[in-house]
Amino acid sequence: xxxxxxxxxxxxxxxxxxxxxxxxxxxxxxxxxxxxxxxxxxxxxxxxxxxxxxxxxxxxxxxxxxxxxxxxxxxxxxxxxxxxxxxxxxxxxxxxxxxxxxxxxxxxxxxxxxxxxxxxxxxxxxxxxxxxxxxxxxxxxxxxxxxxxxxxxxxxxxxxxxxxxxxxxxxxxxxxxxxxxxxxxxxxxxxxxxxxxxxxxxxxxxxxxxxxxxxxxxxxxxxxxxxxxxxxxxxxxxxxxxxxxxxxxxxxxxxxxxxxxxxxxxxxxxxxxxxxxxxxxxxxxxxxxxxxxxxxxxxxxxxxxxxxxxxxx
Amino acid sequence: xxxxxxxxxxxxxxxxxxxxxxxxxxxxxxxxxxxxxxxxxxxxxxxxxxxxxxxxxxxxxxxxxxxxxxxxxxxxxxxxxxxxxxxxxxxxxxxxxxxxxxxxxxxxxxxxxxxxxxxxxxxxxxxxxxxxxxxxxxxxxxxxxxxxxxxxxxxxxxxxxxxxxxxxxxxxxxxxxxxxxxxxxxxxxxxxxxxxxxxxxxxxxxxxxxxxxxxxxxxxxxxxxxxxxxxxxxxxxxxxxxxxxxxxxxxxxxxxxxxxxxxxxxxxxxxxxxxxxxxxxxxxxxxxxxxxxxxxxxxxxxxxxxxxxxxxxxxxxxxxxxxxxxxxxxxxxxxxxxxxxxxxxxxxxxxxxxxxxxxxxxxxx
Ligand SMILES: Nc1ncnc2c1ncn2[C@@H]1O[C@H](COP(=O)(O)OP(=O)(O)OP(=O)(O)O)[C@@H](O)[C@H]1O
Ligand SMILES: [Mg+2]
Numbered sequence: 001x002x003x004x005x006x007x008x009x010x011x012x013x014x015x016x017x018x019x020x021x022x023x024x025x026x027x028x029x030x031x032x033x034x035x036x037x038x039x040x041x042x043x044x045x046x047x048x049x050x051x052x053x054x055x056x057x058x059x060x061x062x063x064x065x066x067x068x069x070x071x072x073x074x075x076x077x078x079x080x081x082x083x084x085x086x087x088x089x090x091x092x093x094x095x096x097x098x099x100x101x102x103x104x105x106x107x108x109x110x111x112x113x114x115x116x117x118x119x120x121x122x123x124x125x126x127x128x129x130x131x132x133x134x135x136x137x138x139x140x141x142x143x144x145x146x147x148x149x150x151x152x153x154x155x156x157x158x159x160x161x162x163x164x165x166x167x168x169x170x171x172x173x174x175x176x177x178x179x180x181x182x183x184x185x186x187x188x189x190x191x192x193x194x195x196x197x198x199x200x201x202x203x204x205x206x207x208x209x210x211x212x213x214x215x216x217x218x219x220x221x222x223x224x225x226x227x228x229x230x231x232x233x234x235x236x237x238x239x240x241x242x243x244x245x246x247x248x249x250x251x252x253x254x255x256x257x258x259x260x261x262x263x264x265x266x267x268x269x270x271x272x273x274x275x276x277x278x279x280x281x282x283x284x285x286x287x288x289x290x291x292x293x294x295x296x297x298x299x300x301x302x303x304x305x306x307x308x309x310x311x312x313x
Numbered sequence: 314x315x316x317x318x319x320x321x322x323x324x325x326x327x328x329x330x331x332x333x334x335x336x337x338x339x340x341x342x343x344x345x346x347x348x349x350x351x352x353x354x355x356x357x358x359x360x361x362x363x364x365x366x367x368x369x370x371x372x373x374x375x376x377x378x379x380x381x382x383x384x385x386x387x388x389x390x391x392x393x394x395x396x397x398x399x400x401x402x403x404x405x406x407x408x409x410x411x412x413x414x415x416x417x418x419x420x421x422x423x424x425x426x427x428x429x430x431x432x433x434x435x436x437x438x439x440x441x442x443x444x445x446x447x448x449x450x451x452x453x454x455x456x457x458x459x460x461x462x463x464x465x466x467x468x469x470x471x472x473x474x475x476x477x478x479x480x481x482x483x484x485x486x487x488x489x490x491x492x493x494x495x496x497x498x499x500x501x502x503x504x505x506x507x508x509x510x511x512x513x514x515x516x517x518x519x520x521x522x523x524x525x526x527x528x529x530x531x532x533x534x535x536x537x538x539x540x541x542x543x544x545x546x547x548x549x550x551x552x553x554x555x556x557x558x559x560x561x562x563x564x565x566x567x568x569x570x571x572x573x574x575x576x577x578x579x580x581x582x583x584x585x586x587x588x589x590x591x592x593x594x595x596x597x598x599x600x601x602x603x604x605x606x607x608x609x610x611x612x613x614x615x616x617x618x619x620x621x622x623x624x625x626x627x628x629x630x631x632x633x634x635x636x637x638x639x640x641x642x643x644x645x646x647x648x649x650x651x652x653x654x655x656x657x658x659x660x661x662x663x664x665x666x667x668x669x670x671x672x673x674x675x676x677x678x
Contacts, residue, residue, distance in 0.1 A: 213415055
C-alpha cells in the first residue's frame, strides 16, 4: 500500500495502540490473575517469598472454603477409614477432617437472591418511572428527578443508622427482603436517570403509530418502547447488579447471620490456624463469576448502550 | 371510506392557540391537502383528526360520527408520519402486519393481506428485511403498506415526502397519487409546499396562523384567492400587489390607479381607503401603447418564458411573458393587465373584495 488514509490509522499507530491496550489490560488484570492463581495454591505457596509464578495446583483452598474442618493428629489419621471422597482426601492431606459444610454457600446464595432480586425490582420500577418522567406531564418533574438523584448522594454510612433503626422496627434487620428493598431503593435513582435518558431517545412517534394501529397505551409501552429500550435496560441492569453485588457498607452494618451477603463474609474466612489465603482467594474467585457471566451475556447490549446517542443510526 | 367534517375546531397549548375555529369538509374519496407555512397548525389539525391530540373545542365527524373525544384506535384511521415511524425492532413484514395483529386477525389471513399489499406497493422482495437498512423510498412504501393494510376509513399523511430528496419526491408523489386513485380512499395530506399541493390535491385548505384562509379546488384558489395571504402564498412567483388609495363602488367595473383606469370584474362590494390591486404575473403583458408605465429592473430567463421585474408607480411587480419579447433592463415599458383576472383586496383586513368573477369561489368558503 502506498500513500496514507485520513480515516484509517497507520500500521505503526495500530501497533502502538495495541501495545498500550495490552499494557493497560495487564496492569488492571494483574490483581485478578493473582486472586485466581492464589485460589489454586497451597497455603504455603500462597505466602512464599519470592512469590511463585509456577506452582503445583491444589484444590485445598476450595475445599477449605466450602467446609469446616478440625485438625487431627497423625495417629488419629492412621486409625481412620480411607477417605471416601476426593475432598475428604484433600482435607486429610493437610492434616484435618471435614466436620461439615461452611457458611459460604449460604452467604453466596444470599448474594444471588439479594443482588438479582434488587436488580430486577430496580429495573421494573425504574423503567416505569422513567417512562412516566419521559412521556407525561409530571408536576414539579425536575424537582422530583433531582430528589431521586439526591438519595444517592449520601454515603451509606451517613444513613445506615436511621435505616438500621427503621429496619429494626419493621423486623427487616438481617433479612433478605430488607436488603432487597434497600438496594432497590438505592439503585432506583440510578435506574430512573439512566433509563429516562434511553427512553427520551426513543421517538414518541413509534408509540403514536402503535396507538393508531389499535393498541392501548400500555401495549404500546411494552410492545414498542420496551424492545427498543432493551439496550438501555440491559446496561442499567448491569450497573445495578454490580452495585448490589459488591455493596459492603450496608451489608456489614445491617446483616450478620441470616441475610449476610458474600462481601462481608469473605474477609472472615480464616483457616484453622493462620490466615487461609487460598480459601479467601477461592471465595473471591467464585464471587466474581455471576457478575462476569451476567455481563458477558449482556455485553453486546452494554457496548451499544454506553455509546448510545453518540452512534445512533 | 368516509367523509370528514371539521367544525369550529380549536386547539390551545396553554396560552397559545395553535388552531383557531377551523371548519372545512373533506368529501369521501378526496385527496385533500392541508397547506400552509411552517407553524400554522397543519400538523396539529391532522393530529386532532387522527386522535393523537384532543381538541380544546369543536367537532370532528368521520362518516357522520362525532369522534373528537375518542381514542385514536377507535377512529379507524391510518397515519403516515413524516419520519415514517416504522417499528425498528421488526422487519418489513412484521411492520405491515402489526395493525392487523391488534385486531386479532388469524395468521393465514394476515399473511394473505400482507402479500396483497406488498404486491400493490412492489415491495414483495424486501418483506423479510429489517427496516433499518431500507432506502427512503422503501421506508415510505412500508409506511404506506402499514397504513393501507388495515383498509381504514381515511389516511392522514404528515408531509410524507418531506424526508425524501427532491428528485425522489416527484416520483413518490406520482406513486402516491396513483395509489390513491386506485384505492379511492379519503386522504388528508399535510404539506407546506404549494406546488405539491396544487399538483396532487383534489382540494386544498390553506391555513395561516391557525386559521383557515381558504378552501377549495386548486384552480379556484389559484385564480381567486380569498385573501392577500393566499394570493401571496400560492403561485411562484406569487400574485402581484399594486397598492393604491382609492375607492370602488358596488357595481363598478373600473378602477383608477395612479390616474390610469383599468377594467376589472364587476364589483359586488364597495370599499375605500388602502386597497390592493392583484394580478398574477402571467396576466401582465407588455404593450408600449399602454399609458401605465414601468421600468424594467431585472429579467429572469426561464426557457419558454421569462419573468420580468418591473417598478411601477404602485410598487414592484413581475410579469411572465414569452421569451421572444425583447426587453432590456432599465427600459420603460407599458403594462396591460388581463381585466377578467383581477382581484381587489382591502389592505387592512387582507380580504378579497367580492366581485362577479370570484363570488362563486368565495361564497361557499
Ligand atoms: N405540544 C405542543 N405544545 C405547545 N405548542 C405546540 C405543541 N404542538 C405544536 N405547538 C405549536 O403550535 C403551532 C402549530 O404547530 P404545528 O406543528 O401544527 O405546525 P405545522 O403547521 O405542522 O408546522 P410545520 O410545517 O413546521 O410542521 C406551532 O407554533 C407549535 O410551536
Ligand atoms: Mg407539521
